[in-house]
Amino acid sequence: xxxxxxxxxxxxxxxxxxxxxxxxxxxxxxxxxxxxxxxxxxxxxxxxxxxxxxxxxxxxxxxxxxxxxxxxxxxxxxxxxxxxxxxxxxxxxxxxxxxxxxxxxxxxxxxxxxxxxxxxxxxxxxxxxxxxxxxxxxxxxxxxxxxxxxxxxxxxxxxxxxxxxxxxxxxxxxxxxxxxxxxxxxxxxxxxxxxxxxxxxxxxxxxxxxxxxxxxxxxxxxxxxxxxxxxxxxxxxxxxxxxxxxxxxxxxxxxxxxxxxxxxxxxxxxxxxxxxxxxxxxxxxxxxxxxxxxxxxxxxxxxxxxxxxxxxxxxxxxxxxxxxxxxxxxxxxxxxxx
Amino acid sequence: xxxxxxxxxxxxxxxxxxxxxxxxxxxxxxxxxxxxxxxxxxxxxxxxxxxxxxxxxxxxxxxxxxxxxxxxxxxxxxxxxxxxxxxxxxxxxxxxxxxxxxxxxxxxxxxxxxxxxxxxxxxxxxxxxxxxxxxxxxxxxxxxxxxxxxxxxxxxxxxxxxxxxxxxxxxxxxxxxxxxxxxxxxxxxxxxxxxxxxxxxxxxxxxxxxxxxxxxxxxxxxxxxxxxxxxxxxxxxxxxxxxxxxxxxxxxxxxxxxxxxxxxxxxxxxxxxxxxxxxxxxxxxxxxxxxxxxxxxxxxxxxxxxxxxxxxxxxxxxxxxxxxxxxxxxxxxxxxxx
DNA sequence: TAGTTTTTCCAAAACGTTTCGGATTTTGTG
DNA sequence: CACAAAATCCGAAACGTTTTGGAAAAACTA
Numbered sequence: 001x002x003x004x005x006x007x008x009x010x011x012x013x014x015x016x017x018x019x020x021x022x023x024x025x026x027x028x029x030x031x032x033x034x035x036x037x038x039x040x041x042x043x044x045x046x047x048x049x050x051x052x053x054x055x056x057x058x059x060x061x062x063x064x065x066x067x068x069x070x071x072x073x074x075x076x077x078x079x080x081x082x083x084x085x086x087x088x089x090x091x092x093x094x095x096x097x098x099x100x101x102x103x104x105x106x107x108x109x110x111x112x113x114x115x116x117x118x119x120x121x122x123x124x125x126x127x128x129x130x131x132x133x134x135x136x137x138x139x140x141x142x143x144x145x146x147x148x149x150x151x152x153x154x155x156x157x158x159x160x161x162x163x164x165x166x167x168x169x170x171x172x173x174x175x176x177x178x179x180x181x182x183x184x185x186x187x188x189x190x191x192x193x194x195x196x197x198x199x200x201x202x203x204x205x206x207x208x209x210x211x212x213x214x215x216x217x218x219x220x221x222x223x224x225x226x227x228x229x230x231x232x233x234x235x236x237x238x239x240x241x242x243x244x245x246x247x248x249x250x251x252x253x254x255x256x257x258x259x260x261x262x263x264x265x266x267x268x269x270x271x272x273x274x275x276x277x278x279x280x281x282x283x284x285x286x287x288x289x290x291x292x293x294x295x296x297x298x299x300x301x302x303x304x305x306x307x308x309x310x311x312x313x314x315x316x317x318x319x320x321x322x323x324x325x326x327x328x329x330x331x332x333x334x335x336x337x338x
Numbered sequence: 339x340x341x342x343x344x345x346x347x348x349x350x351x352x353x354x355x356x357x358x359x360x361x362x363x364x365x366x367x368x369x370x371x372x373x374x375x376x377x378x379x380x381x382x383x384x385x386x387x388x389x390x391x392x393x394x395x396x397x398x399x400x401x402x403x404x405x406x407x408x409x410x411x412x413x414x415x416x417x418x419x420x421x422x423x424x425x426x427x428x429x430x431x432x433x434x435x436x437x438x439x440x441x442x443x444x445x446x447x448x449x450x451x452x453x454x455x456x457x458x459x460x461x462x463x464x465x466x467x468x469x470x471x472x473x474x475x476x477x478x479x480x481x482x483x484x485x486x487x488x489x490x491x492x493x494x495x496x497x498x499x500x501x502x503x504x505x506x507x508x509x510x511x512x513x514x515x516x517x518x519x520x521x522x523x524x525x526x527x528x529x530x531x532x533x534x535x536x537x538x539x540x541x542x543x544x545x546x547x548x549x550x551x552x553x554x555x556x557x558x559x560x561x562x563x564x565x566x567x568x569x570x571x572x573x574x575x576x577x578x579x580x581x582x583x584x585x586x587x588x589x590x591x592x593x594x595x596x597x598x599x600x601x602x603x604x605x606x607x608x609x610x611x612x613x614x615x616x617x618x619x620x621x622x623x624x625x626x627x628x629x630x631x632x633x634x635x636x637x638x639x640x641x642x643x644x645x646x647x648x649x650x651x652x653x654x655x656x657x658x659x660x661x662x663x664x665x666x667x668x669x670x671x672x673x674x675x676x
Numbered sequence: 677t678a679g680t681t682t683t684t685c686c687a688a689a690a691c692g693t694t695t696c697g698g699a700t701t702t703t704g705t706g
Numbered sequence: 707c708a709c710a711a712a713a714t715c716c717g718a719a720a721c722g723t724t725t726t727g728g729a730a731a732a733a734c735t736a
Contacts, residue, residue, distance in 0.1 A: 001455070003692055014716045019694060027714060046455040050392045051692035055721045059388065061436070069425045071636055075619060080418040087407045091439035096457065098399070098436045101429035117339070117384040119434065281413060285623045298409055341722055352686045357724060367684060389722035393691045 002043040010039045022047070053120065062090065062308060063121035065100045065112055067128035075226070076252050077281055078297055082127055082149060085301025093309055095122070111135045113142045123308045125149065125301075130192035145311045147304045150195050152319070159317030161303045165195050168293040168324035169202025172247050172275045175291070175326055177210045180335040181245040181273060185218035185236060187229050187257055189249045196221075199249045199277065218243060222253040229256035237264055237272070244272060244335050251276035251283045251292055258286070258331070269333035279327060288330035295324045340381040348377045360385070391458060400428065400646060401459040403438045403450055405466035413564070414590050415619055416635055420465055420487060423639025431647055433460070449473045451480045461646045463487065463639075468530035483649045485642045488533050490657070497655030499641045503533050506631040506662035507540025510585050510613045513629070513664055515548045518673040519583040519611060523556035523574060525567050525595055527587045534559075537587045537615065556581060560591040567594030575602055575610070582610060582673050589614035589621045589630055596624070596669070607671035617665060626668035633662045 004022075008015045013032060021028045021036040028036075053059040064086060068079035090097055100115050112135045116124050123145040129136055131151065139146055140158050148160040176184050186203050189196040200219070207214050220236055222229030229248065233256065237243060248254040254276030258268055266272050268288055276283060279294030303320045311317055342360075346353045351370060359366045359374040366374075391397040402424060406417035428435055438453050450473045454462050461483040467474055469489065477484055478496050486498040514522050524541050527534040538557070545552050558574055560567030567586065571594065575581060586592040592614030596606055604610050606626055614621060617632030641658045649655055 005692075015693080016695080016716055016718095017714085020715090023694085029714060032714085046452050048392070048458060048692050049456045050388050050397065050458050051721085052694075053721095054386070054388045054392060054692080054723090055694050057721075064437070069422050071422060071426070074415050074419055074422065074636075077412050077415065077418065080415065081412055084407050084409060084412065087437065087439060088409065096436055096438065096453075098434055099402070099425065100434065101425060114384050115434075118387045120386060120388050282619070282623055285620055287625055298412075343722075353723080354686055354688095354725085355684085358685090361724085365684060370684080386722050389691085390724075391691095392693090392722085393724050395691075 001048075002045045003048070004045075006043060007036060007039050007045060010043070011036050058122050059120045060094060061096050061098050061119065061121050062305075062312075063100055063116050063119065063124035064097050065115075065124055065126045065129070069099075075280075075282065076250075076278075078278060079128060081297035082301035082304075085298040085303075086125060086305040087301075088298070089302045089305035089309070095309065111138055113138045113144065116142070116144050122312050123147075125304050125308060126151070127301075127304075130190075131194060132192045145308060145317070147308045147311070147317070149300055149304055150193070152194055154317060154319055156317055157311075159307050159311065159319055161300055161307065161320040161322065162195075163295045163300070163322045163324050165198035165324075166202040166205070168277065168295070168326075169199035169247070169249075170206045171202075171324070171326045172277065172293050173203045173206035174210075175328065175332065176245045176247065176273060176275060177206060177212065179245075179273065179332060182212050182335070183215075183218075183240075183243045183245070184212070185215075185220075185240070185243045185246040187220060187222045187233060187246055187248040187253050189224040189253070190221050193224070196249055203247055215240075222248070222250075222256065224250050224253060226252045226256040226259075229253035230260045231256075233257040233260035234263065237261065237266065245332070246272065246274050248274065248276045251278040251280045251290060254290055254292070254331075255282065255286060258290075268331050270336070273332040273335075275332055284329065291329045291332040292327055293324050294327050296322055339386075340383045341386070342383075344381060345374060345377050345383060348381070349374050396460050397458045398432060399434050399436050399457065399459050400643075400650075401438050401454050401457065401462035402435050403453075403462055403464045403467070413618075413620065414588075414616075416616060417466060419635035420639035420642075423636040423641075424463060424643040425639075426636070427640045427643035427647070433647065449476055451476045451482065454480070454482050460650050461485075463642050463646060464489070465639075465642075468528075469532060470530045483646065483655070485646045485649070485655070487638055487642055488531070490532055492655060492657055494655060495649075497645050497649065497657055499638055499645065499658040499660065500533075501633045501638070501660045501662045503536035503662075504540040504543070506615065506633070506664075507537035507585070507587075508544045509540075509662070509664045510615065510631050511541045511544035512548075513666065513670065514583045514585065514611060514613060515544060515550065517583075517611065517670060520550050520673070521553075521556075521578075521581045521583070522550070523553075523558075523578070523581045523584040525558060525560045525571060525584055525586040525591050527562040527591070528559050531562070534587055541585055553578075560586070560588075560594065562588050562591060564590045564594040564597075567591035568598045569594075571595040571598035572601065575599065575604065583670070584610065584612055586612065586614050589616040589618045589628060592628055592630070592669075593620065593624060596628075606669050608674070611670040611673075613670055622667065629667045629670040630665055631662050632665050634660060 004015050004018045008018045018036055021033045066079050125147050127149040146158045150162045220232045222232050254274055261272055276290045276292035279292045283290040283292050342353050342356045346356045356374055359371045404417050463485050465487040484496045488500045558570045560570050592612050599610055606612050614628045614630035617630045621628040621630050
């Protein structure tokens with residue numbers, strides 16, 4: 001592998017000059033620059049970024065720390081779409097993305113911030129980690145610039161991008177209320193996600209503003225999992241036959257709920273209306289198509305990357321809140337009179 | 339950020355000793371090792387992999403070069419599933435994955451092998467690049483160990499993992515033939531994918547063995563795109579009304595084909611049987627559910643990563659061919675008599 | 677005790693860059 | 707032509723590791 005030294009030797013100049021020539025400094029004559037460039041090309045030179053990073057003290061890499069890169073999570077393109085957004089923005093810069101392995105046992109031995117520090121990433125994007133993850137605080141407290149997705153923590157070195165979860169959930173609930181439903185349940189995620197709290201809040205706000213009493217036992221946690229949600233929904237709907245609608249904090253859980261309803265012989269939307277959250281790909285393909293609150297996952301990743309690069313260039317951390325959109329499909333209908 | 343030097347100073351030993359203590363060499367007494375370890379922990383030390391990589395001449399990173407990380411490609415989890423497989427294996431090693439940006443304009447200025455060489459990746463996995471990509475040969479001819487996905491090129495430094503495309507396509511065609519179909523069309527991908535050639539071959543073999551003449555004008559290219567396939571299918575089925583079945587080289591194209599058929603008022607499977615390839619997530623959710631040839635994308639990624647790490651540890655490049663499986667759903671039926 | 681082996685440590689070079697401070701050469705000015 | 711200014715170049719240090727080839731100290735051996 002050819003180095004700057006080889007070029008220097010071939011061109012009969014010092015390594016300093018080669019370096020400065022290649023990097024476009026002005027204190028090298030056009031003649032020698034040309035010569036150096038030619039030799040570099042001829043020798044098929046590519047700079048060793050490791051060496052460069054070492055001396056410049058920046059690696060031009062950002063770390064991407066996602067959960068949800070698991071075999072079971074493919075149904076939920078959430079992670080992938082976010083990654084795509086990140087990649088899309090980063091592709092326009094001179095940064096590269098390094099993917100950190102988080103879903104394995106290695107998580108125990110090496111903390112996130114250790115990973116980041118070892119690889120000397122310039123910044124990091126975190127997605128999908130639980131709020132009680134002991135390493136979350138560690139990263140946030142470290143001085144590594146970082147942007148979080150759907151975790152509202154902010155400092156001068158950490159920003160986040162999220163969506164208007166409260167309002168999104170509120171719209172979903174209001175949609176059901178508008179259809180005449182009063183006995184509305186909610187399938188929430190788990191307590192270790194901020195979005196759960198926020199969506200619950202939005203749900204409650206809508207109910208309260210409509211003067212509809214909230215039944216605590218109608219609000220259950222499905223752990224953001226299709227299977228768990230199915231089981232919980234099965235219990236819920238056998239115990240409380242008067243529920244006519246349910247708002248789910250994720251589409252995946254909505255799918256599970258619909259399975260449970262089918263098993264119970266309840267029709268969607270004739271007997272029970274269900275609305276999801278996320279607008280994953282499947283939402284428009286299942287039957288009946290799922291009414292849901294759409295969030296632009298691609299843009300979330302894109303904005304996160306954009307903010308991070310901004311921060312690396314000296315700007316300060318921000319918070320970006322994207323708008324959600326209620327998309328009404330076939331899984332919701334007016335409540336049956338009677 | 340604390341370095342080995344800081345530790346050395348604090349412990350009153352040389353950097354050599356610190357290095358060797360931390361790396362578990364035997365020529366340092368347990369007493370000083372303990373002391374060094376303690377100080378390292380106390381100072382919150384993490385090794386600088388950049389420096390390490392530089393001197394050891396290996397970076398413990400592998401490059402992941404995928405196409406299909408685009409906004410439009412989210413329907414097709416193919417890329418994501420492969421990535422997940424790769425990640426899953428790599429997570430068990432001490433390597434990290436660096437994601438290369440390929441889908442952008444940057445592709446023009448920097449070649450893949452340049453990217454790889456600059457970042458000093460130890461090896462690279464390529465997925466989804468076209469066979470006429472000028473940079474493909476460049477990577478293959480470079481001395482960087484690499485494993486290709488679905489591109490049958492082999493040398494001592496490059497291996498590949500693929501599936502039995504010929505046999506898979508053959509099974510699909512035989513399924514249709516077994517249902518009594520004789521007028522079978524094929525929606526292929528494009529000429530710049532090996533899998534297209536192989537699937538075409540499998541299709542033809544099945545037809546020939548069944549003594550069914552192949553109609554050249556019934557074999558069209560859908561460019562692996564839903565939209566293109568839809569347009570081509572529309573033309574095809576308006577022009578040739580006697581076609582009763584079609585084999586598509588990807589599920590996404592099969593979806594496009596089904597859309598076209600719907601537009602034309604043709605029912606699936608009553609009027610036309612459709613079989614796809616890939617078994618993407620949507621295949622089982624669309625209506626009618628798609629009969630298709632399933633390939634284990636996760637495993638493809640997993641095997642690729644496994645092979646690459648093997649190669650980096652001195653073993654030689656291999657070729658791994660995974661089995662496909664015909665999964666019969668609702669989009670195929672016996673041909674109508676008459 | 678003297679010699680030998682084993683254990684424990686270290687100085688210095690190397691990896692491939694960038695950059696600081698200054699040196700040398702060329703050009704311009706009167 | 708002499709001097710100043712500008713243009714062009716370079717040596718050496720630095721980044722944080724690993725490794726080589728010994729050296730010093732400790733532990734045995736006879």
